[in-house]
Amino acid sequence: MSFPPFFCGLPFTGRQAGKKLKWLLANGEIRQLLADVYVDTETPDSPELRASAAELLRPADGIACGQFAAWLHGIDTTALGPKPPRAQWTREAADVVQVRGVPVISPIATGVELAMHLPRPFALSAVDALLRSGKADRWAIRAASAQYEGQRGIKQANEILRYADRRAESPGESWLRLRLIDAGFGTPDLQVRVNGPTREYRLDLGYPEPVDGVRLGLEYDSDRWHSGDRVQVRDEERRIGLKALGWHIIPVRRTDLWGSYPALELAVGSFLCQWPRLPRRW
Template structure:
């Protein structure tokens, strides 16, 4: 038994705001606690884990509930970046679900049902990144997803879901690579290849996204996503430039892509790709 007069965060257990009362903002200001999901907090020293996520979800859902949607994907291990623009997931649940599994004692829609639902319901870029992430986790198979999606034919979002499952690919190493691929497909450049291997200079390079079968004047096009986290320092940028100079000598034209190129209405990315491939991009952007 945990003494009632001691705050739960001291024990590393997730808790609701009312369980610490007016101390909540004070604890947040001190940096002693963090939000696990919307409406649930925990000691900052407690690492993220499947058990912690399940314990947090249990505080917000009734025992007979089946967690679904983005909340189910989060319990299956997906990062929130792949699921939407917000950093925290919200509790989503239903009382009826066709395919249910348990994750650390919490009833959850199966990875396959979750993936099909997200493909149909989330905004297109996040639908693709969520399905890619579930495929990459090994918890869902693309052929099984396509077969399972037939049961949803008359439901809202079925057409989008079929499109997302047509483009889904487990090789996407990050949500940004999924969004980049969708940008290129929407612009009419065709489906690019992923994790393309380039050998030369006594080493092997891996390109995030490329068109190895569409050479232009003996050169090929590759695109690489440069995240702010790993490509912002001067040292990192110099390393990137050296790498791209080496790839250029091997016949590869590399277009670096930042987050601002993926989101927003200005089509700088599409125009740069179209200029190299000698193709007019399909505009305006769809998202």
């Protein structure tokens, strides 16, 4: 089946696709960008593509806000799956920028909204990602948050903005850091460098204060990069090397963060000789 020329490489609505929409989706010819906006599967994601998709839905005087604004700024806000974002618009915003011609609340305002309204772990990972992108500074976001005093979610935002750190390199690292803070262990160091005789190691998180001469490091092992047998053998060899340098490493998987049993808090508390603060908050 030939693909209509005006669809190729450009986003389009379900109405434009007409009766062909279900067939195209079922056969993997197109993918969904937004609610009722689609594009050819061969078209790579880009800021221009996202802006073009937004324009198809933008109401008169509409300004993109919330998670939708984060998406247009190139920031992932869930990291748990490819579910398309929901278009969110406002007509009242003091801090507005243009993203490929689309009016969007600024990265700073976006950071405040994410910190206020997303669930806590996603709020932290999204703000961390925003800071890592270099599009906003934590101190600027904290200063801007003063304008939202009294609004729903500002208490959470103030907490998230205290913890946010651009050095977190993945959502999993952000979630792990929040679990440790919530448990009362204090804020760990990020991207800890450990020098060995033949190589340098870098740990996702660590508590460098020794306990009986041994330091604690934690590493988030994502399912995507740490699932194969060969990779797991390499990870175990790495932990053995770090043990020889005086580091005890606790590997953490997604199930350790999102399961209901507080095994992570108990393991960290056992090493640090501290009772974790329980029950866990999420």
